[in-house]
Amino acid sequence: MELTSGARVAVIGGGxxxxxxxYFLVDLAxxxxxxxxxxxxxxxxxTLTGPxxxxxxxxxxxxxxxxxxxxxxxxxxxxxxxxxxxxxVLHTDSGAEAIRPIHDEMxxxxxxxxxxxxxxxxxxxxxxxxxDHYLLGxxxxxxxxxxxxxVRRLDRDPEGRPRVHLQAARGExxxxxxxxxxxxxxxxxxxxxxxxxxxxxxxxGFGYRPPKTDRAWVAELYMxxxxxxxxxxxxxxxxxxxxxxxxxxxxxxxGHYATFIILGEGVxxxxxxxxxxxxxxxxxxxxxxxxxxRPCHCQxxxxxxxxxxxxxxxxxLVGDCATSRLYKDGIGAAYRMAKVCAYTAVTRGIxxxxxRQGYWPACEEMDQDNALGHLLFSMDGLLRHFAPFRRAxxxxxxxxxxxxxxxxxxxxxxxxTFTGSASYRLIFRRALHPVVLFRLLVATLRELLPGRRxx
Amino acid sequence: xxxxxxKPSLGREYADxxxxxREGEISDCxxxxxxxxxxxxxxxxxxxxxxxxxxxxxxxxxxMSLFSDLPRVATVRSLGGVRVMSVDKRxxxxxxxxxxxxxxxxxxxxxxxxRLLISEVVCLRKKLREHGIV
Numbered sequence: 001m002e003l004t005s006g007a008r009v010a011v012i013g014g015g016x017x018x019x020x021x022x023y024f025l026v027d028l029a030x031x032x033x034x035x036x037x038x039x040x041x042x043x044x045x046x047t048l049t050g051p052x053x054x055x056x057x058x059x060x061x062x063x064x065x066x067x068x069x070x071x072x073x074x075x076x077x078x079x080x081x082x083x084x085x086x087x088x089v090l091h092t093d094s095g096a097e098a099i100r101p102i103h104d105e106m107x108x109x110x111x112x113x114x115x116x117x118x119x120x121x122x123x124x125x126x127x128x129x130x131x132d133h134y135l136l137g138x139x140x141x142x143x144x145x146x147x148x149x150x151v152r153r154l155d156r157d158p159e160g161r162p163r164v165h166l167q168a169a170r171g172e173x174x175x176x177x178x179x180x181x182x183x184x185x186x187x188x189x190x191x192x193x194x195x196x197x198x199x200x201x202x203x204x205g206f207g208y209r210p211p212k213t214d215r216a217w218v219a220e221l222y223m224x225x226x227x228x229x230x231x232x233x234x235x236x237x238x239x240x241x242x243x244x245x246x247x248x249x250x251x252x253x254x255g256h257y258a259t260f261i262i263l264g265e266g267v268x269x270x271x272x273x274x275x276x277x278x279x280x281x282x283x284x285x286x287x288x289x290x291x292x293x294r295p296c297h298c299q300x301x302x303x304x305x306x307x308x309x310x311x312x313x314x315x316x317l318v319g320d321c322a323t324s325r326l327y328k329d330g331i332g333a334a335y336r337m338a339k340v341c342a343y344t345a346v347t348r349g350i351x352x353x354x355x356r357q358g359y360w361p362a363c364e365e366m367d368q369d370n371a372l373g374h375l376l377f378s379m380d381g382l383l384r385h386f387a388p389f390r391r392a393x394x395x396x397x398x399x400x401x402x403x404x405x406x407x408x409x410x411x412x413x414x415x416x417t418f419t420g421s422a423s424y425r426l427i428f429r430r431a432l433h434p435v436v437l438f439r440l441l442v443a444t445l446r447e448l449l450p451g452r453r454x455x
Numbered sequence: 456x457x458x459x460x461x462k463p464s465l466g467r468e469y470a471d472x473x474x475x476x477r478e479g480e481i482s483d484c485x486x487x488x489x490x491x492x493x494x495x496x497x498x499x500x501x502x503x504x505x506x507x508x509x510x511x512x513x514x515x516x517x518x519m520s521l522f523s524d525l526p527r528v529a530t531v532r533s534l535g536g537v538r539v540m541s542v543d544k545r546x547x548x549x550x551x552x553x554x555x556x557x558x559x560x561x562x563x564x565x566x567x568x569x570r571l572l573i574s575e576v577v578c579l580r581k582k583l584r585e586h587g588i589v
Contacts, residue, residue, distance in 0.1 A: 028556055066465065067542045068550055070487035072557060073513050076465070084463040105467040105541060234463075339554055362553075421546075 001313060001351040005035045007185040010164050011144075012151050013197060014042025015055045015113075017319025017334035018190030019135035022144040024342035025188075030142075032346060038143070039182070041164070043150040046133035050118030055132055056194055056300035057330060058218055058261045060085070060236070060252055061109040062420035063101075065332035074138070076109065079129045082254035083110045087235045088418055091280045093242050094391040097398055098235065099411045108236070108419060110254045117220035117257060117296035128255065152178040154187065154200045162187035162204075162314055186350045188341065189310075189317040190334075193301040198321055206312035210321055212305025217262040217272045219297035225256045227286045232258060238418050241278055242384055245271035247327070247377055250418070251284060263327055267299070302327070304374075306367040311355035316341055323363040326373035329420025337362065372424040376417070376431075392443035396436070409436045465489060466540035469533035476517055478530040483544040485517040491537030497529045509534060518561060521547060 003009075011022045022040045029036045046053045061076070069076070084106035088099045101107075111131040120126065140146050152167040164187075165178040191197025198210045223231070237251040246264040262275050275281060303324040310322035318334070318341045325333040337359075344358030383389045393410070400408040413430040416422035430436070466489045469475055476482060478498055492511045496504035507529055510516055516531050521544050551558045 024556070031556075031559070064546055067540065067546060068557070070489070070540045071485075071515065071542050071547060071550070072560060075487070075489055075513060078464070081463050081465065084465050103541060106463070106465045107540060109463075109465055336553070339556065343554075343556060 001354070002349040003029060003034060003036060003185065003345055005033075007034075007036055008182065009036055009038045009186045009188065010162065010182070010184040011038060011040040011188045011190060012154075012164075012200070013190035013192060013319070014040050014044065014046075014136050014139075014146065015132055015190060015192060015319065015334070016135055016331050017192075017338055018042065018188070019132070019139045020335055020338035021188050021190055021318050021341055022139040023135070023142055024339050025345060026139075026142045026144060028342050028346045034346065037145070038139075039145045039147050039164075039184075040136070040139060041147050041149060041151050041166075042136065043148055044114075045148070046113075046130040046136065047115050049115045049121045049126075050296055051298065053114030053130060054298070055113045055192065056218060056298045057113050058216075058250065058252065058259055059111045059113055059131070059254070060420075061111060061131075062329040062332045063107040064419075064421045065329065065335055066107050066109060068332075068335065076111075077129070077134070079127075080111050080131055080134055081109050082112060082128055082257075083234060083252075084108065085110060085234055085236050085252070087233075088415060089235045089237045090394075090397065090414060091237060091239045091241070092390050092394060093280070094387060094394050096280075097394050097401065099397065099415050100401065101415060106234070110236075110252050110259070112254070117222070119222075119296065147181075149181075151197070151200060154204050156204070157183050160313065161185060185314060186345060187315045189315070189321060190319045190338075191317075192320045193303060201315070201317060201321070204312070204315065206315060207309040208312070208317065209308035211303045211307040211323070213301040214263075214265060214304045215267050215299045216302050217260075217267045217269075217297065217299055219260045219272075219295045220254070220257045221260055221295055222257055223286060228253050228256065228258050231284050231286065236418065237284060239275075239278070239281060240380065240384065240390075241275075241280055243271070243275050243278055246275055247381070249275050249281070251281070263302070302330075304370075306363070306370075310363065311352055311359060313352045314350050316345070316350075316355050316359060323366050325366060325420065326370040326424070327377070328418065332420055333366065337366075369423045369425055372428055376424055376428065388447035389440075389444050391447050392440055395443045395446075396439045399439070409433050410439070464538060466538045468536070468538045471533055471535050474530060474532045475537075475539060476527050476531050478528065479526045481524065481526055482517065482520050484541040485515055485521055485544075485547065486531075486539040486541050487515045488512050489538045489540055492534040493531050493537050493539075494534045495529050495531050504530065515542075515561075515564065518565070520544075 011018045022038050026036055026038055085108035086106050090097050113132050115126055115130050150167040151164055153165040155163050157163050162184050164181045166181045168177050168179050189201045193213055201208050232253040239249040246262055249262045252259045262272055303320045307322050310317035318337050324330050340362040341359050344355060348354035348358040396410050400406050400411045409430050413427045416427050492509055494509055495507040497507055499505045520527055
């Protein structure tokens with residue numbers, strides 16, 4: 001079961017996982033002399049503001065993804081960039097510390113997935129472009145056909161090849177609400193977790209079950225460019241605070257806006273309200289500024305656990321609906337998995353066995369790494385309540401930042417945790433380095449001594 | 456600022472003539488050109504450095520040091536202003552292991568450069584033969 005010239009591929013979903021799967025598949029197939037016909041089904045119009053054009057995401061391109069894309073020759077055009085991030089500021093109940101990279105360079109970008117928050121359309125023309133629209137353009141640029149229609153049902157023909165049925169559009173209504181569209185050699189599902197797409201693949205009956213999910217809270221807060229830069233600078237602000245229900249929160253500068261993300265278990269409006277009223281966060285907002293009652297916000301589902309069997313003969317799922325990275329670098333994970341999927345389909349074939357051997361190991365590796373991530377955040381959750389340790393951690397970071405020759409192991413571990421630059425395995429190795437543990441122990445003992453609190 | 460200062464920019468900017476990497480240095484990254492051009496020169500001991508190539512947007516340089524610990528073989532400097540992004544050796548080697556197609560892209564680029572070098576060597580040898588030196 002292999003792809004040959006003229007083979008037809010359907011990609012369902014046009015977010016980063018879909019657009020990149022289509023792009024890499026065409027590109028890699030072409031390098032081996034195979035010309036494919038790839039159809040990408042995405043009804044969403046990414047050039048619209050608000051939920052209509054947005055794939056619900058914090059919109060940060062990690063340092064590692066930025067470097068990987070640059071090495072690949074994918075240079076993001078300037079109009080996509082809302083801001084370039086040069087540092088992180090870690091806020092805890094025991095104070096704040098800036099973590100700067102060792103290099104003097106901007107390697108993290110903030111972007112809008114769609115055309116920006118609801119209401120931004122009043123600025124005409126918009127001074128930025130949609131990231132997802134750009135990726136879709138990359139795919140259509142190599143010959144992928146974009147079909148702006150919603151898929152209603154998937155099944156297989158008598159020979160076992162996947163069939164796509166579209167939702168009948170206005171003017172096409174008949175007794176049958178669906179429209180048979182085509183038969184494909186390979187079906188790639190990049191349907192995310194926030195629509196009805198997952199159900200399409202569950203109903204195909206090959207044993208796929210979506211990953212375990214949780215909710216994030218994402219809001220675009222308008223403050224004006226001047227205030228955003230005065231308050232946040234070019235830094236991403238991370239909050240590890242003792243707020244019930246919150247694992248961590250982040251405030252990212254994006255031109256006139258600041259994107260506020262809260263992650264935790266079962267984050268809801270009430271948790272968001274508590275977090276927004278935390279003094280540590282309020283001090284970053286302009287004086288007297290109140291969080292808009294209804295900012296452009298969403299509560300997307302996020303992937304926090306492995307999927308079950310995200311592949312079968314001629315079918316594979318990529319991106320959030322299959323395997324992603326825990327709490328960070330979702331776009332980077334989609335990039336990596338799209339590439340592994342395309343490479344597997346072109347070099348090994350499109351049978352379930354080919355995907356088991358070529359694609360599944362990469363998913364398992366990421367899922368195992370995510371298990372370490374869960375452990376890391378559980379440890380942080382426990383230590384968060386032990387104020388002397390928190391103060392000690394901040395003291396170690398402060399000392400690392402002022403020593404020019406210091407390898408900054410703890411700062412690097414935290415930098416990588418929030419930038420998505422490294423695996424949780426590597427972060428663990430750095431954080432558990434004997435020098436870091438010794439410094440933390442000494443700093444904690446100092447904190448416990450009466451009258452020796454660091455400031 | 457050489458480029459549009461109103462817009463945020465990634466990477467690092469180098470002014471005209473500024474050296475990005477220097478011949479003989481040991482380094483652990485390669486660079487990708489995001490905007491502008493660079494000139495690659497080699498110091499052959501003469502008064503003027505020997506011009507080797509001009510590279511532009513999307514090109515990368517400094518990749519040879521990723522695959523060996525030998526010093527840089529050429530100096531690269533900004534030509535009229537350039538913005539580059541560095542790619543760390545450790546990360547890149549890990550990605551190359553995970554991603555054969557990325558290795559292929561870098562190899563193809565290096566093959567292109569070897570082809571260019573061979574054609575230049577052939578051209579030089581012809582000229583030397585014409586002048587009766589070889």
